[in-house]
Amino acid sequence: MFIDEVRIYVKAGNGGNGCLAFRREKFVPRGGPSGGDGGRGGDVIMVASEHHNTLLHFRFNPEHKGQRGRHGEGSNRTGHEGESKEIATPVGTMVYDADTGELLHDFTTAGDRFIVAHGGKRGRGNARFATSTHQAPTEHEEGKPGDERRLRLELKLLADVGLVGFPNAGKSTLISRISAARPKIADYPFTTLEPNLGVVSADDDRSFVVADIPGLIEGAHLGHGLGTQFLRHIERTRLLAHLVDVSEASGRDPVEDFEIVMTELKSFSESLVEKPMIVVAAKIDAAQDPDRIASLERLARDRHLPFYKISSVTGEGLDALKRAMAEAVLKSPEVKTGQTE
Numbered sequence: 001m002f003i004d005e006v007r008i009y010v011k012a013g014n015g016g017n018g019c020l021a022f023r024r025e026k027f028v029p030r031g032g033p034s035g036g037d038g039g040r041g042g043d044v045i046m047v048a049s050e051h052h053n054t055l056l057h058f059r060f061n062p063e064h065k066g067q068r069g070r071h072g073e074g075s076n077r078t079g080h081e082g083e084s085k086e087i088a089t090p091v092g093t094m095v096y097d098a099d100t101g102e103l104l105h106d107f108t109t110a111g112d113r114f115i116v117a118h119g120g121k122r123g124r125g126n127a128r129f130a131t132s133t134h135q136a137p138t139e140h141e142e143g144k145p146g147d148e149r150r151l152r153l154e155l156k157l158l159a160d161v162g163l164v165g166f167p168n169a170g171k172s173t174l175i176s177r178i179s180a181a182r183p184k185i186a187d188y189p190f191t192t193l194e195p196n197l198g199v200v201s202a203d204d205d206r207s208f209v210v211a212d213i214p215g216l217i218e219g220a221h222l223g224h225g226l227g228t229q230f231l232r233h234i235e236r237t238r239l240l241a242h243l244v245d246v247s248e249a250s251g252r253d254p255v256e257d258f259e260i261v262m263t264e265l266k267s268f269s270e271s272l273v274e275k276p277m278i279v280v281a282a283k284i285d286a287a288q289d290p291d292r293i294a295s296l297e298r299l300a301r302d303r304h305l306p307f308y309k310i311s312s313v314t315g316e317g318l319d320a321l322k323r324a325m326a327e328a329v330l331k332s333p334e335v336k337t338g339q340t341e
């Protein structure tokens with residue numbers, strides 16, 4: 001299951017205080033109590049929106065507050081209610097109380113609303129306390145504080161781009177360079193045991209989600225290595241980025257690596273190999289022999305697949321690859337079928 005996560009702080013508005021006042025009018029010797037009530041504090045309300053696919057906007061904006069209610073005034077004037085604060089969140093967001101871990105709400109449909117912090121109650125003014133035997137009350141209440149909460153938001157994401165390739169090809173290193181994801185990286189195969197997700201922001205406002213999954217080896221469909229079960233996590237992606245280690249250190253041939261991974265993808269599902277694919281020559285900083293890169297490039301050309309060269313160590317080619325991914329994601333239709341979680 002793909003998860004993106006943020007923590008936010010919400011504070012509803014405090015209720016306004018009730019007022020203590022007595023009417024003072026010319027020719028009216030004993031005016032009664034006239035302190036108005038305070039206004040209610042504004043709520044903080046989360047609203048599920050179709051226009052958001054990530055929790056990224058919360059990272060830059062982690063605090064949300066409702067407006068406080070105004071205090072009551074003399075002449076029985078009630079204070080204004082505080083304005084509620086609405087915050088948009090993607091459909092699929094689950095809201096937890098960050099302190100207790102309790103699940104507060106699961107947003108499943110667009111337009112769904114949920115109050116995450118209730119505004120404070122208003123305080124009553126002294127006019128409210130008058131009775132026939134108690135005509136000059138001085139009691140009046142303070143407004144109550146609004147709810148204050150720390151929330152943890154979780155989003156079950158579907159990735160747009162899947163990274164595939166041999167173990168050790170540099171998939172996790174790549175996602176760590178282009179997103180905030182910090183997966184384990186190590187110089188041995190099968191470092192990644194579970195999919196990692198990263199949200200990548202392209203130049204403008206656009207962002208997309210990349211899934212880094214375990215590596216594939218020959219015979220994976222027979223259970224070799226980590227098998228192919230985890231490939232279901234990328235069945236709904238719009239695009240695959242196929243990383244091939246072109247450095248000498250791999251001890252294998254890039255073109256052969258490519259074909260082996262394609263065979264494994266195909267034996268898992270025909271639809272995987274039919275997805276748009278970008279071929280990525282990885283670790284070019286460590287490739288002494290230019291032929292290793294050239295042969296892979298030729299293969300990509302023969303198959304009419306876009307080809308990019310990168311080094312996650314020097315950063316070469318990363319911006320171009322990011323842009324190419326963003327454009328391909330934009331162009332490819334959303335994949336509706338075959339979802340498994």
Ligand SMILES: Nc1nc2c(ncn2[C@@H]2O[C@H](COP(=O)(O)OP(=O)(O)OP(=O)(O)O)[C@@H](O)[C@H]2O)c(=O)[nH]1
Pocket residue numbers: 165166167168169170171172173174184185186187188189190191192193213214215216282283284285286310311312313314
């Ligand atoms: N020289 C060089 N080394 C790299 C580059 N990218 C990754 N590496 C190294 O390659 C090794 C494997 O990197 P990972 O990112 O863990 O590879 P992976 O594809 O995620 O591997 P698995 O999770 O095992 O499938 C690490 O030692 C990285 O430091 C690169 O661009 N250049």
Ligand SMILES: [Mg+2]
Pocket residue numbers: 171172173183184185191192212213214
């Ligand atoms: Mg990895």
